[in-house]
Amino acid sequence: MLGALIIVFREVIEAGLIVGIALAVTRGVRGSRQWIAGGVLAGVVGALLVAGFAEQLSAAMAGRGQELFNASVLGLAVAMLAWHNVWMARHGRELARELSDVGRAVASGDKTFLALGVVVGVAVLREGAEVALFLYGILISGESGLDVIVGGFAGLGLGALVSFLTFYGLVTIPPRRLFAVTSVLVTLLAGGLAAQGAAFLQQAGVVTALSQTLWDTSAILPDNSLFGRVLHTLIGYSDQPSALQGVAYVATILAIVVTTKFSAPPPRPTASISAPAE
Amino acid sequence: MTMFGAKLFVGAVVGAALLVGSALAEDAGLSLSIQDHRFSPVEIRAPANTAITLTVKNLDKSPEEFESKPLRVEKVIAGGAEATIHIRPLSPGKYRFFGDYHEATAVGFLIVE
Numbered sequence: 001m002l003g004a005l006i007i008v009f010r011e012v013i014e015a016g017l018i019v020g021i022a023l024a025v026t027r028g029v030r031g032s033r034q035w036i037a038g039g040v041l042a043g044v045v046g047a048l049l050v051a052g053f054a055e056q057l058s059a060a061m062a063g064r065g066q067e068l069f070n071a072s073v074l075g076l077a078v079a080m081l082a083w084h085n086v087w088m089a090r091h092g093r094e095l096a097r098e099l100s101d102v103g104r105a106v107a108s109g110d111k112t113f114l115a116l117g118v119v120v121g122v123a124v125l126r127e128g129a130e131v132a133l134f135l136y137g138i139l140i141s142g143e144s145g146l147d148v149i150v151g152g153f154a155g156l157g158l159g160a161l162v163s164f165l166t167f168y169g170l171v172t173i174p175p176r177r178l179f180a181v182t183s184v185l186v187t188l189l190a191g192g193l194a195a196q197g198a199a200f201l202q203q204a205g206v207v208t209a210l211s212q213t214l215w216d217t218s219a220i221l222p223d224n225s226l227f228g229r230v231l232h233t234l235i236g237y238s239d240q241p242s243a244l245q246g247v248a249y250v251a252t253i254l255a256i257v258v259t260t261k262f263s264a265p266p267p268r269p270t271a272s273i274s275a276p277a278e
Numbered sequence: 279m280t281m282f283g284a285k286l287f288v289g290a291v292v293g294a295a296l297l298v299g300s301a302l303a304e305d306a307g308l309s310l311s312i313q314d315h316r317f318s319p320v321e322i323r324a325p326a327n328t329a330i331t332l333t334v335k336n337l338d339k340s341p342e343e344f345e346s347k348p349l350r351v352e353k354v355i356a357g358g359a360e361a362t363i364h365i366r367p368l369s370p371g372k373y374r375f376f377g378d379y380h381e382a383t384a385v386g387f388l389i390v391e
Contacts, residue, residue: 003382007378007379054341054354054356054359055356055358055359058353058354058355058356058359058361059359059360062362063361063362064362064364066353066354066361067353129354130343130354133341133343133354133356133379134341134343134379136340136341137340137341137342137357137379138340140339140340140357199350202350202366203350203351203352203353203363203364204364205329205364208329208366211366211367218347222347223347224347239347240347240348240350242350
């Protein structure tokens, strides 16, 4: 039972942290919760579908379907996070100023909430598919019975708790600072997801260059330990990254930082200029 | 400017994807099966500095995730299914792999020499 709890919790914690961050990012904006909830729901449905078609997915594209699917899904999440950050650079200031007056923020914020909804959905999709497969495997092999299922669901519950703790931890930061903190978090998150995507491309044999290992810290902080997992999700920590993963990580962060700089309005715009037209 | 920024970013991503080349060299082919949540054989051998194509057959009804940190592999194999795993050229050594869903029993090693 404990084993099942740990395995499920380990998978759920990744999605849970991302949900917590997304909730904090859109904090106080009416309507944003629906996007996040919609993302979670779509992710769960998608996860069940992916788990159900795991065999077909795995066999697709000359046995590379699973890796290419994972890589594309991660790429999508990275693009959505980048978009969100760029959008925040333009509108974060107004959003912080008008946090109490949520009406306008919602009108101009819908698109980026969709982006965050997609990010959440994709995270739930990936981790959820693994959890579904694991629990399904236990169900059909009938090896350990009910208490493993109970353990699995306890793990699920604990994972959900992590997202709430993340959320409440983040929302204790004052709103004005919160946007700065979350945009850093989102950028690092995107870098980490890009590095994971790069690993899947290498695993599929699509990319063979830069496969040497950058460092090995698995003896100090293994990334399948609890703390390693959390760091893995939050900043993209890996105990044995390939050079390509390093390149993907740094390149993604640079791309987002540079794009955000270009998109940010001049330091002191007057209110009338920054009125959203979208 | 946002749209330009977004396009710039998407362009960079697409460009990077196009640059991705696939150098197809000769692979060493290996195979392995999973039964009763155990690998068979437990140890497999491969030549050094050669890309490896590993075929894993899951003879169990339940799915398994073939995973290895040093090999950098993480792949779900459905019950009764077969998966192909691509492994980069390796230097001599002993590389551990395991079944993530049954780590207590499903453990094996790839010996590169």
